[in-house]
Amino acid sequence: MAKSRKQAAEEALELAAQFRNASKAVGDYLYPNWTIISPGDRITLQGLEITLLNLATDLVTQAVGFLVLAGQAAVVDLGAATKTATAAIARINSAKKVIKIATALIGLAASVPTGNWGGIKPAIDLLVATVKTAEEEE
Amino acid sequence: MSIKLIRRSAIWLVVLVLCACANLGSIREFAALSSDSAGYTALTNEYATSPTRLKKYTLEADDAQRKILDEQACQRKAQVEKLLLFHRTVSSYMKALSELSSDEIVSYDKELKDLTDKALTAKYIDEKEAGAVNAIAGLIARAATDFYRQKKLKLVIGEANAPLQDLLAVMKNLVDSYSSSLENEKAAIVLYHRRLMTTARQEKQSVVAEHLWLESQVEAERLDTRIRAAENYHKTISAISAAHADLYANRDRVSDKEVQRQMREYSSKIRDAYKAARGDE
Numbered sequence: 001m002a003k004s005r006k007q008a009a010e011e012a013l014e015l016a017a018q019f020r021n022a023s024k025a026v027g028d029y030l031y032p033n034w035t036i037i038s039p040g041d042r043i044t045l046q047g048l049e050i051t052l053l054n055l056a057t058d059l060v061t062q063a064v065g066f067l068v069l070a071g072q073a074a075v076v077d078l079g080a081a082t083k084t085a086t087a088a089i090a091r092i093n094s095a096k097k098v099i100k101i102a103t104a105l106i107g108l109a110a111s112v113p114t115g116n117w118g119g120i121k122p123a124i125d126l127l128v129a130t131v132k133t134a135e136e137e138e
Numbered sequence: 139m140s141i142k143l144i145r146r147s148a149i150w151l152v153v154l155v156l157c158a159c160a161n162l163g164s165i166r167e168f169a170a171l172s173s174d175s176a177g178y179t180a181l182t183n184e185y186a187t188s189p190t191r192l193k194k195y196t197l198e199a200d201d202a203q204r205k206i207l208d209e210q211a212c213q214r215k216a217q218v219e220k221l222l223l224f225h226r227t228v229s230s231y232m233k234a235l236s237e238l239s240s241d242e243i244v245s246y247d248k249e250l251k252d253l254t255d256k257a258l259t260a261k262y263i264d265e266k267e268a269g270a271v272n273a274i275a276g277l278i279a280r281a282a283t284d285f286y287r288q289k290k291l292k293l294v295i296g297e298a299n300a301p302l303q304d305l306l307a308v309m310k311n312l313v314d315s316y317s318s319s320l321e322n323e324k325a326a327i328v329l330y331h332r333r334l335m336t337t338a339r340q341e342k343q344s345v346v347a348e349h350l351w352l353e354s355q356v357e358a359e360r361l362d363t364r365i366r367a368a369e370n371y372h373k374t375i376s377a378i379s380a381a382h383a384d385l386y387a388n389r390d391r392v393s394d395k396e397v398q399r400q401m402r403e404y405s406s407k408i409r410d411a412y413k414a415a416r417g418d419e
Contacts, residue, residue, distance in 0.1 A: 009311055013318050020318075020325050027329055031336050046333070053326055054206055057189065060318045061213050064185070067315065068220045071308035075227045077301035081294055082227075085234035088290035092243050092283055099249040103256045110260030 005070035009063040016059035023052035097130075104130040162239040162291075164401040165385065165392060169236035171405050172378045175412045176228035181368055182221045185316045186214045188323050195330040224309055228378075231298055238291055246279040247272075292389045299386035306379040310372055317368040324361035328354060370415035377407040 026049045030037065037045070104126045189210035196203045237243060254268040263271070331354035338347040381404035388397045 006308070006311060009315070013315060016318050016322070020322055023329070024325060027332055031332050034336050034340070049329060050203060053322060053329065054203075054210075056325075057210055057319070057322050060315055060322060061210060061217075063315050063318075064214070064217055064221070064312065067308050067311050068217055070311075071224050071305055072220075074301040074304035074308065075223060078227050078231050078298055078305055081298035081301065082231045082234050084297055085231070085238050085290070085294045088287070088294070089234065089237050089243065092287065095279070095283065096246065096249045099246065099253055103249070103253045106253070106256040106260055106262065110256070110262075 005066040009066035009070070012059045012063035012066065016056045016063065019052045019056035019059065023049050023056065026052065097133075100130050161241070161398075162392060163241065164398040164405065165291075166236050166239035166241075168381055168385075168401045168405045168408070169232045169239060171408050171412070172381070173229045173232035173236060175374050175378065175408060176225055176232060178371065178374075178412070178415065179222055179225050180416075181313065181316045181364075181371055182218070182225065184364065185319045186218045186221075187211070188319050189214065192323060192326050195327050197330075197333070221312065224305060224312070228302065228305060228309070231302065235291075235294065235298075238287060238294065244280050244283045244287055246276050246283075250276050250279070288392065291392055295382075295386055295389045295392075299382060302382055303379060306375050306382075310375050310379075313368050313372045313375065317365055317372075320361055320365045320368060324358055324365075327357045327361070331357075367415050370411050373411040374408055374415055377404060377411055380404065381408065 026045055030042065030045045030049065034042065107126060189207040193204050193207050196207070250272055254263065254271050257263045257271075258265070258268050331350050335347045335350045335354070338344070338350060381401065384400055384404070385392070385397075388394070388400075391397055
């Protein structure tokens with residue numbers, strides 16, 4: 001059976017831990033026994049210590065790489081569910097916008113019979129602004 | 139007279155029925171808290187910048203190791219945008235769930251008050267009629283919206299659960315990776331100090347060796363604090379996952395008191411774990 005990306009990531013992390021522990025084991029041998037280890041061997045062991053730790057870091061980076069791939073399909077599907085939710089919210093809010101537009105219409109309708117431009121113009125402006133805001137929010 | 143009485147009773151019956159609209163406050167609270175928690179990116183950013191931080195812990199002559207660390211930093215930087223997208227995707231979903239569950243969305247109080255005030259000013263209706271519109275129309279609008287809202291909540295929760303559980307499982311594995319990266323960082327810092335301490339002791343610089351030892355302990359403790367933060371964030375994600383799985387199982391009865399109570403318990407767990415994850419900063 002093909003290994004899943006998550007399994008590959010888990011294996012990479014396990015290996016990383018083993019390499020890290022191996023690096024620590026080299027250091028645990030090297031530093032307490034410094035004086036009895038030849039200078040050449042000290043250099044070799046120090047090199048090995050850092051190489052093992054670098055490999056551990058690379059393995060963690062690889063594990064994350066597998067997980068990034070593993071999550072991508074879920075990102076798309078969850079995004080779709082979020083769109084369903086936001087569409088429902090927008091639909092509910094549009095009912096409120098209808099009431100706001102009706103309110104602005106009443107204001108305009110009430111001012112027209114007066115023939116008073118001083119009252120009519122603000123009412124028209126409010127209606128236009130309310131409709132424009134409603135459209136922008138769609 | 140009896141017709142008036144019947145009409146009045148019918149109105150009160152409708153009012154009583156309409157008053158039984160769902161209170162989804164605990165779902166709103168869970169979703170808002172989860173949105174906030176999912177947006178916590180400190181551990182992700184720390185993972186990406188770990189190799190760069192470790193350049194400080196290299197010997198002056200060690201150009202080769204700094205080059206390796208630069209390459210590692212470059213590889214991790216390429217991953218960061220996608221990792222942050224995971225946080226944003228969960229956070230956005232939870233924010234939408236929170237909005238859909240809020241009381242404000244089903245309330246028409248403000249809009250209807252503005253409408254009746256305007257109609258009153260225009261003398262289209264009188265005070266008594268304005269009162270009736272606000273009371274009854276408000277309840278009818280709320281009940282109709284609540285019915286639609288609950289139907290949509292059930293659909294959204296049903297649609298979201300599987301991909302959300304998949305993504306949260308991936309995020310938990312990522313947090314394990316971040317912990318591993320922090321453990322590597324700690325090991326690299328200890329290695330650096332051990333080398334210097336050994337050199338200092340060889341040169342009979344015992345005070346320098348002791349100072350280096352202290353510095354090593356302080357740095358190790360700092361990393362241990364970050365590792366604990368990662369463990370607490372793992373718990374936060376686990377609690378969000380369990381809560382949504384329960385919500386999914388009970389999506390047909392989201393307004394039940396028992397479901398509401400369970401969601402409050404989950405919110406408490408999420409809050410505590412998230413607070414512990416952030417408190418360690």
